[in-house]
Every structure is written in structure tokens, then in C-alpha cells.
Amino acid sequence: MESKLAVAALGALAHETRLEVFRLLVRAGAGGLSVGRIAEGLGVEANGRLSFHLKELVGAGLAVSRQEGRFIYYSTNYPVMNDLLRYLTEDCCGGLGCGEVVDACSPEKCV
Amino acid sequence: MESKLAVAALGALAHETRLEVFRLLVRAGAGGLSVGRIAEGLGVEANGRLSFHLKELVGAGLAVSRQEGRFIYYSTNYPVMNDLLRYLTEDCCGGLGCGEVVDACSPEKCV
DNA sequence: TCCATATTTCAATAATAATTGAAATCTTGG
DNA sequence: CCAAGATTTCAATTATTATTGAAATATGGA
Numbered sequence: 256m257e258s259k260l261a262v263a264a265l266g267a268l269a270h271e272t273r274l275e276v277f278r279l280l281v282r283a284g285a286g287g288l289s290v291g292r293i294a295e296g297l298g299v300e301a302n303g304r305l306s307f308h309l310k311e312l313v314g315a316g317l318a319v320s321r322q323e324g325r326f327i328y329y330s331t332n333y334p335v336m337n338d339l340l341r342y343l344t345e346d347c348c349g350g351l352g353c354g355e356v357v358d359a360c361s362p363e364k365c366v
Numbered sequence: 367m368e369s370k371l372a373v374a375a376l377g378a379l380a381h382e383t384r385l386e387v388f389r390l391l392v393r394a395g396a397g398g399l400s401v402g403r404i405a406e407g408l409g410v411e412a413n414g415r416l417s418f419h420l421k422e423l424v425g426a427g428l429a430v431s432r433q434e435g436r437f438i439y440y441s442t443n444y445p446v447m448n449d450l451l452r453y454l455t456e457d458c459c460g461g462l463g464c465g466e467v468v469d470a471c472s473p474e475k476c477v
Numbered sequence: 478t479c480c481a482t483a484t485t486t487c488a489a490t491a492a493t494a495a496t497t498g499a500a501a502t503c504t505t506g507g
Numbered sequence: 508c509c510a511a512g513a514t515t516t517c518a519a520t521t522a523t524t525a526t527t528g529a530a531a532t533a534t535g536g537a
Contacts, residue, residue, distance in 0.1 A: 268380075269377035269380045270373065270525085278456065285459070344470040346392075348392075362464055437513070438513080
């Protein structure tokens with residue numbers, strides 16, 4: 256992962272609402288959630304502000320969206336999330352083997 | 367970890383210089399690096415700007431500093447780093463066991 | 478087609494963070 | 508104690524990001 260992508264992703268997460276959205280999506284798994292469900296999960300309205308924050312997460316590469324009927328579903332971009340975590344912990348302690356993130360979450364391994 | 371602490375930590379990392387400082391410190395391990403060495407590792411001057419960024423990392427809980435002789439050493443705050451990574455991946459996919467960060471780096475386990 | 482639900486866009490304003498350069502502090506060897 | 512290296516503080520300026528509210532678009536069912 257490039258430094259600029261990581262900065263963009265971290266900047267997107269450095270906001271209370273977006274961080275909660277991200278965590279909600281991580282919990283939701285590969286299927287994701289509609290905007291309405293996200294708003295519900297956060298206890299906020301599905302308004303322009305939420306839409307803006309969702310767009311920011313997508314712009315930073317941390318989420319993807321897809322249209323399904325009249326709903327739009329957002330879901331975590333797991334490969335980018337894993338890249339980001341790896342980038343943060345890379346070569347920890349000079350590579351002395353004290354543990355490094357490989358894949359924090361791989362939805363394809365879910366039961 | 368509380369949401370506000372996570373936002374502060376992510377905000378501190380969402381900056382090119384600070385992110386590189388953090389990664390440098392992660393690589394350096396528990397002993398950390400003096401400000402001069404950090405500047406060297408980044409290819410910048412040890413000036414007010416770098417000092418400000420280091421203070422930001424400490425303020426966000428991601429690093430700690432200690433004075434040793436006429437040098438000041440900064441090092442990663444590993445427990446906070448691990449908390450942050452756990453916070454981001456918590457209950458991934460609803461807890462279906464697709465892998466979650468436990469401890470990305472535990473310097474006490476280093477060889 | 479028309480309506481209701483779902484979601485986004487936009488522009489103005491407000492708030493926060495980054496950069497600069499110069500001066501100040503702190504530490505130890507001579 | 509003084510000088511030099513190491514690091515920090517501060518205030519002014521500039522740049523970036525967030526919030527608000529209202530209007531716009533898109534979709535599927537009656």
C-alpha cells in the first residue's frame with residue numbers, strides 16, 4: 256500500500272461518524288448494509304451528511320457500494336482494510352517475529 | 367478503546383509525516399529512536415515541525431517519549447496500537463471467526 | 478403516470494488542522 | 508559557568524475539512 260492511500264484511508268476513519276459506519280460495515284460482513292440500515296444502526300437520519308460520509312469512505316477505498324432495487328448497499332472493502340493494517344504494522348520490531356497482521360478479516364473464510 | 371480515542375489516534379496517523387514516523391517507530395521496536403534519528407530516517411530536519419508531529423503522536427496515545435542524556439527517545443505505544451487495530455476489526459462479520467486482530471505486535475515476544 | 482421512499486448533490490458558512498520562521502529551553506562536555 | 512548540540516514553543520498565516528439546509532435525482536409500486 257502506498258503512503259498516500261494509507262493517509263487517505265486513515266483520514267476517512269478519523270471521524271466519529273465514519274468510524275462507526277466502518278465498524279458497522281465490518282461487523283455486517285461481505286453483504287453490507289443499505290444506507291437506511293446504516294442510519295438505523297447509528298441512530299441518525301439517512302440524510303445528506305451521512306451520504307457525504309459514505310462517499311468519503313468509498314473515496315478512500317475502505318468501502319464499496321452497489322445498487323440493489325431501490326436500495327444502495329455499502330460494504331467493507333476487506334482487502335484494502337487488510338492492506339492498511341499490514342501497512343501500519345509492517346516489519347514490526349525490525350521483523351523479530353513478535354507478530355504482524357496478515358489478514359485481520361477474510362470474509363471468504365466465514366462459516 | 368473508546369471511540370474518541372480511536373478518532374484521535376487515526377487523525378494523528380492521517381498525515382504523511384506522522385504516518386512515516388509511526389511506521390519507523392514500529393520498526394524500531396520497544397527501544398525507540400531519538401528525534402535526531404527519526405529525522406534522519408525520514409530525511410528531514412529535526413525542527414519545530416517534526417517536534418510538533420511527534421507531540422501529536424504522543425497526544426493521541428500512539429507514542430511515548432523519554433529523556434536519556436541529551437536525547438529524547440520516542441517509541442511506539444504498542445498496547446494502544448493493538449487496541450486501535452482490534453477496535454477497527456472488532457466482531458468482524460458478526461463474529462463468524464474469519465480472523466480478528468488480537469495482538470499485531472508484542473515486543474516482549476521478540477527474539 | 479404519479480406518488481412515496483431512498484439517497485445524493487450543492488453552495489454557503491463554520492470549524493479545525495498545517496506550515497512557517499524565529500526565539501526559547503534544556504543538557505552535557507570542556 | 509559557558510558553549511554547542513538537541514529539541515521545543517509560539518503566533519501568524521494559509522489550507523483543508525465539516526456542517527447545514529434545501530433542492531434534486533432515482534426507483535419501484537399503485
